[in-house]
Amino acid sequence: MATRRLTDAFLLMRNNAIQNRQILAEQLADDRMALVSGISLDPEAAIGVTKKLPPKWIEGVDEIQYEITRIRQKMKDLAILHDKHMNRPTLDDSTEEEHAIEITTQEITQMFHRCQRAVTGLQSRCGHCTEQEERLLRNVVSSLAQSLQELSINFRHTQSGYLKRMKNREERSKHFFDSGPLMEEDEDLALYDKGFTDDQLMLVEQNTVMVEEREREIRNIVQSISDLNEIFRDLAGMVVEQGTVLDRIDFNVEQSCVKTEDGLKQLQKAEQYQKKNRKMLVILILTVIVIVLIIILFGTKF
Amino acid sequence: MNVTLAVKQYISKMVESSGPGMKVLLMDRETTSIVSVVYTHSEILQKEVYLFERMDSQNRDSMKHLKAICFLRPTKENVEHLIQELRRPKYSVYFIYFSNVISKSEIKALAEADEQEVVAEVQEFYGDFIAVNPHLFSLNLLGVSRGRSWEPSMLSRCTQGLTSVLLALKKCPMIRYQLSSDMSKRLAESVKQIITKEYELFDFRKTEVPPLLLILDRSDDAITPLLNQWTYQAMVHELLGLNNNRIDLSRVPGISKDLKEVVLSADNDEFYANNMYLNFGEIGTNIKNLMEDFQKKRPKGQQKLESISDMKSVRRLLQNPRLSELDAVRLVMLYALRYERHSSSILPSLMDELSRRGVSERHRKMVQSVVEYGGKRVRGSDLITPTDAVAITKQFFKGLKGVENVYAQHQPLLHDTLDQLIKGRLKDSQFPYLGASSLRDRPQDIILFVIGGATYEEALAVYNMNRSTPGVRIVLGGSSIHNTKSFLEEVMSATTHSSDRPTGSGRHGSRR
Numbered sequence: 001m002a003t004r005r006l007t008d009a010f011l012l013m014r015n016n017a018i019q020n021r022q023i024l025a026e027q028l029a030d031d032r033m034a035l036v037s038g039i040s041l042d043p044e045a046a047i048g049v050t051k052k053l054p055p056k057w058i059e060g061v062d063e064i065q066y067e068i069t070r071i072r073q074k075m076k077d078l079a080i081l082h083d084k085h086m087n088r089p090t091l092d093d094s095t096e097e098e099h100a101i102e103i104t105t106q107e108i109t110q111m112f113h114r115c116q117r118a119v120t121g122l123q124s125r126c127g128h129c130t131e132q133e134e135r136l137l138r139n140v141v142s143s144l145a146q147s148l149q150e151l152s153i154n155f156r157h158t159q160s161g162y163l164k165r166m167k168n169r170e171e172r173s174k175h176f177f178d179s180g181p182l183m184e185e186d187e188d189l190a191l192y193d194k195g196f197t198d199d200q201l202m203l204v205e206q207n208t209v210m211v212e213e214r215e216r217e218i219r220n221i222v223q224s225i226s227d228l229n230e231i232f233r234d235l236a237g238m239v240v241e242q243g244t245v246l247d248r249i250d251f252n253v254e255q256s257c258v259k260t261e262d263g264l265k266q267l268q269k270a271e272q273y274q275k276k277n278r279k280m281l282v283i284l285i286l287t288v289i290v291i292v293l294i295i296i297l298f299g300t301k302f
Numbered sequence: 303m304n305v306t307l308a309v310k311q312y313i314s315k316m317v318e319s320s321g322p323g324m325k326v327l328l329m330d331r332e333t334t335s336i337v338s339v340v341y342t343h344s345e346i347l348q349k350e351v352y353l354f355e356r357m358d359s360q361n362r363d364s365m366k367h368l369k370a371i372c373f374l375r376p377t378k379e380n381v382e383h384l385i386q387e388l389r390r391p392k393y394s395v396y397f398i399y400f401s402n403v404i405s406k407s408e409i410k411a412l413a414e415a416d417e418q419e420v421v422a423e424v425q426e427f428y429g430d431f432i433a434v435n436p437h438l439f440s441l442n443l444l445g446v447s448r449g450r451s452w453e454p455s456m457l458s459r460c461t462q463g464l465t466s467v468l469l470a471l472k473k474c475p476m477i478r479y480q481l482s483s484d485m486s487k488r489l490a491e492s493v494k495q496i497i498t499k500e501y502e503l504f505d506f507r508k509t510e511v512p513p514l515l516l517i518l519d520r521s522d523d524a525i526t527p528l529l530n531q532w533t534y535q536a537m538v539h540e541l542l543g544l545n546n547n548r549i550d551l552s553r554v555p556g557i558s559k560d561l562k563e564v565v566l567s568a569d570n571d572e573f574y575a576n577n578m579y580l581n582f583g584e585i586g587t588n589i590k591n592l593m594e595d596f597q598k599k600r601p602k603g604q605q606k607l608e609s610i611s612d613m614k615s616v617r618r619l620l621q622n623p624r625l626s627e628l629d630a631v632r633l634v635m636l637y638a639l640r641y642e643r644h645s646s647s648i649l650p651s652l653m654d655e656l657s658r659r660g661v662s663e664r665h666r667k668m669v670q671s672v673v674e675y676g677g678k679r680v681r682g683s684d685l686i687t688p689t690d691a692v693a694i695t696k697q698f699f700k701g702l703k704g705v706e707n708v709y710a711q712h713q714p715l716l717h718d719t720l721d722q723l724i725k726g727r728l729k730d731s732q733f734p735y736l737g738a739s740s741l742r743d744r745p746q747d748i749i750l751f752v753i754g755g756a757t758y759e760e761a762l763a764v765y766n767m768n769r770s771t772p773g774v775r776i777v778l779g780g781s782s783i784h785n786t787k788s789f790l791e792e793v794m795s796a797t798t799h800s801s802d803r804p805t806g807s808g809r810h811g812s813r814r
Contacts, residue, residue, distance in 0.1 A: 001308050002469040002503055003315075004426040006409055013413035014421070021417075054367035058324075132363040136353045140324070143347035239344075248548065249346065250338035253329070253354050 057125040057137060064118050064144055071111050071151055075158065078104045082162050086169075098213070102220060105159075109227050112152060116231050119144050131263075135256060142239060149235045152228050159228075163221045170214050303747060303775045305433040308470040310340045312429040313373070317349045319423070320369055320397045326353040328372040330380055333401060335442065335546045337373065339432055357383045364392040371397045375430065376404035385415040397423045401430040402462045403500065430466035431779065432546060437768060438761045439467060439779040442546075444788065445795040446754060446781045452485055460781055461492040464751055467779060468497075468515070473747060474504040475515040477736040478728075483519035485753050490517050490736045513747035516723065516733065520754025520780075520792075523715035527757050527789035539758050539785045716750070716778075717763040723748065724767070724774055748776045754792060756780030 081104060085097050123141050246252075317325065327346070329337060334356065355362055357374060370393035374380040381404075388396070398412075403426060412424070431439045441463040446456040468475065474497065479490035493515070497504050520527075722728040726744045735741075750756075750764070756778055764778045782788065 001311050001315075002428060002472055002506075003312075004403075004503060006404075006424045006426065007422075009406070010409055010413050010421065010424040013410050014416050014419065017414040018417075018419075054365075058367060130363050132353070132355075133365070136324075136326075136365070136368075139347055139352040142344075143350075143352065146344060146348070247343045248338050249327075249341065249343050249354050250334045250546070251548075252343060253334055253356055256354075257356065257359060 055129060055133060057122055060118065060122050060125060061140055061144070064115055064122070067111060067115050067118070068144075068147055068151065071108060071115070074104060074108050074111070075151070075155060078108065079158060082158070086162075086165055095213075098217060101217075105220065105224050108155065109224050112148070112155070112228065112231050115148055116234055119148065120234070131259065132256075145235045145239045149232065149239055152232050152235070156225055156228050156232075159221050159225050163218060163225075166214060166218060166221075170211075173210070303471050303473075303749075303777050304436040305431070305439045305467065305470065305777060305779075306340050306436045309336065309429040309431075309433045312427045312470070313337060313341055313346075314349075316371055316373060316397070316399050316427060317346070317351055320371055320395075323350065324368050325349075325351045326355060326365070326368045326370050326393060327351050328355050328357050328370055328374070330357050330374050330377075332375055332442075333373045336401070336429055336432055339434065339546050357387070362392055366392075366394045368393045369395045369397070371399070373399050373401065373427070373429075376400045376402050376408070378408075381408045381411060384412060388412065388415045388420065389417065391418055391420045394420070396421045399423075399425050399427045402426065402428060402466055403496075428466040428469040431463045431470075434546075434783065435761065435765075437764055437777050438756070438783075439777070440756070440783045441779075441781050443781040444792060446792075447485060447796045449796065450484060452488060456781070457488065457492060460489060460751075460753065461496060464489070464493055464515075464779070465496045465500075467749065467777075468493075469503060471749070471777070472506045473513040473515075473749065474506050475513040475747075475749060476739065476741055477515045477517070478733045479517040479736060480519050480522065481732055481734055483522065483753070486517040486519050487736075489751075489753060490515075494736055509746075511743050511746045512741065513749065514723075514741060514745040515749045515751070516719075518716070518719070518750065518752045520752055520756075520784075520789075524789075524793075526714040526716075526759055527755070527784045528786055529759070539783065714757070714760045714763055716752075716760045717767070720748070720750070720763070720767055720776065724771060744774075746774055748774065750776065750778045752778070752780040754780070754796075755782040755784040755789065757784050757789075 078101065081097065081101050085101060088097070119141060122144075123137070125137075129137070317327075327337070334354075351371070353365075353368065357372065357380060372384065374384070384398070398421060409424065412421070431441055433439050441460060443456055443459060446453055446460065477490045477494055479486040481487075719728065719733075724744060726741075730740070752760070761778055761783075764776050767774070768776055782792075784792070
């Protein structure tokens with residue numbers, strides 16, 4: 001795509017213009033106020049522009065954005081942990097990794113909750129702002145909600161993926177352990193006791209312990225997924241559905257024009273009411289005066 | 303060659319090169335449409351553009367924590383507004399992008415107004431057209447012609463729009479125009495002038511086969527916009543009016559409040575993207591509401607009046623009381639165009655029929671105007687006669703094969719023109735080259751521009767051709783995209799002005 005950069009020409013012309021203005025101002029200053037020093041040639045002071053501070057909720061926006069980057073980082077870490085956990089041999093009993101996974105998952109969920117609360121809180125922080133600032137705030141909130149929404153969807157996907165992998169592994173390992181004792185029984189059915197040998201007992205114990213662990217992990221994942229569900233639903237209210245007419249820039253620009261026009265109409269109506277009010281008031285006062293005077297007249301007659 | 307992508311890239315570049323931070327996008331009325339068609343609100347929010355304002359809106363608040371990205375057309379009004387804005391800037395930094403070439407003097411004026419030195423960039427990004435579909439663009443102009451010649455302001459707007467398309471697609475083309483149309487010759491010359499003047503801008507990498515710009519006139523094919531369309535996109539435009547990919551449904555009885563305005567955009571709506579060019583018959587099961595409407599119109603619109611026996615059927619159709627006024631008028635127009643010089647034309651009796659039905663004076667005048675606009679005298683190519691013999695036999699076979707494609711019988715003239723062009727057989731006598739050089743090989747990149755407006759049916763033809771001939775890429779554009787109503791308005795504005803003295807200017811507001 002072709003473009004043309006006019007910035008250099010523009011800056012050159014601007015500098016020329018500034019110099020010309022300064023020269024002109026100096027000339028004027030020399031002519032008129034030769035004795036008075038300290039004339040401020042600062043254009044800002046001349047125009048009297050006051051620098052307005054940005055509204056407070058901007059800080060809130062920065063905080064939320066920072067949190068979002070942190071969530072992203074944590075999710076990457078969690079993915080790494082998941083992979084490590086999946087790839088280790090199944091007979092190894094390191095609970096540290098699982099513990100780490102649990103903690104990270106909980107942290108992420110908490111961060112999501114915090115962000116979501118901050119985003120909803122942001123909406124209400126705008127106390128006495130103008131209509132344009134409100135629109136700005138709404139757009140900012142909507143974009144933050146959207147990024148948060150996408151992140152939460154990602155998180156749910158990774159969690160459910162992990163869950164599936166766990167369940168698969170569960171089934172496979174169950175398959176192995178089930179077939180073990182069966183084989184032995186088939187071979188030596190008549191000769192052995194029906195009870196378990198020591199070896200078999202130990203095997204069964206290990207098995208049940210592992211099964212319990214797995215169940216706990218699975219329950220945790222399911223819990224975190226359902227937590228996220230809530231967040232998702234809350235955020236969905238703030239996010240504009242893509243592809244609708246609300247998602248059109250020109251529609252939003254029209255709405256703002258319409259709002260200002262409406263505002264103007266309301267003001268005009270109010271003005272009219274006000275005028276009518278005043279007239280009515282004058283009429284009322286005059287009638288009261290007339291009545292009072294009539295009463296006085298009759299009073300003095302009798 | 304994808305016009306939507308080109309405009310989208312321009313806007314992405316605009317937004318991204320201003321760095322991080324909250325931004326506000328300042329536009330004028332036309333650039334708002336340009337941006338809205340390619341970028342959704344939610345997409346641009348992700349790029350930290352949080353506020354959208356019109357340059358000409360009063361009482362904008364001063365928000366110094368925002369950076370301003372201005373995307374404006376280089377008109378005098380916009381420069382005026384900018385000057386006022388720069389004298390009392392409302393935002394912290396200004397990045398100014400003009401959608402077309404701007405003169406040095408106006409830049410000087412801006413530079414002098416920028417006392418507070420808030421402007422960081424001034425660039426020209428040539429996105430001066432509305433990219434409706436990847437291969438279709440429009441300029442949303444109505445009333446481009448006055449009689450047989452240009453409305454002066456329209457000529458410059460069309461030239462600007464067309465050159466910006468060329469720059470956006472990075473093509474420096476050879477130009478061919480329609481000989482029979484004086485307007486197309488003037489547009490061609492105008493475009494050539496700009497290309498010569500801004501030769502540095504047009505200094506692109508030379509390809510083996512240079513691209514081709516073909517300028518056509520709507521009056522050469524006045525039939526296509528009068529016929530009913532049978533594909534989803536065209537049908538919606540015909541019945542409801544697609545404006546910048548938005549439809550206003552508020553007049554449809556019984557529509558729910560949510561659906562008052564609907565967006566039909568191929569990017570976001572998968573169903574639409576898949577079905578956009580599908581035949582009505584194929585998607586008929588999905589659109590039950592429109593079915594009823596169409597049952598009435600079906601026998602009327604798609605008549606291709608091939609033989610004399612059709613004359614009687616036209617009469618009979620006119621007498622059918624269920625025919626709406628517009629359709630009746632349309633029917634007569636089609637007849638008039640087809641049988642303009644026919645000896646036994648029953649046009650006067652048809653006109654009587656119309657007046658008996660109570661058709662308004664205005665509509666009856668329209669018939670006359672349409673003939674004037676698209677009549678045989680005016681047309682360069684033979685719109686109907688060459689296709690007669692072939693088409694009659696085609697129809698015969700189609701009748702045998704069944705009613706499968708009866709909906710899509712009509713092929714717009716554009717299709718044939720394009721076909722000839724691709725095969726390298728387009729006659730120089732009818733479509734001469736501007737300038738001495740000519741294309742020796744078959745063209746590979748073709749840009750078509752229809753003065754007076756294109757239609758969705760022609761866009762469909764272009765789309766199919768793009769798919770069927772892989773070595774060739776075609777983009778179609780027009781001064782607007784017509785349905786029957788808008789076409790009739792265009793015709794009326796063109797012909798009424800030719801009869802009066804040329805006082806005042808024609809209607810050239812863009813449709814909202």
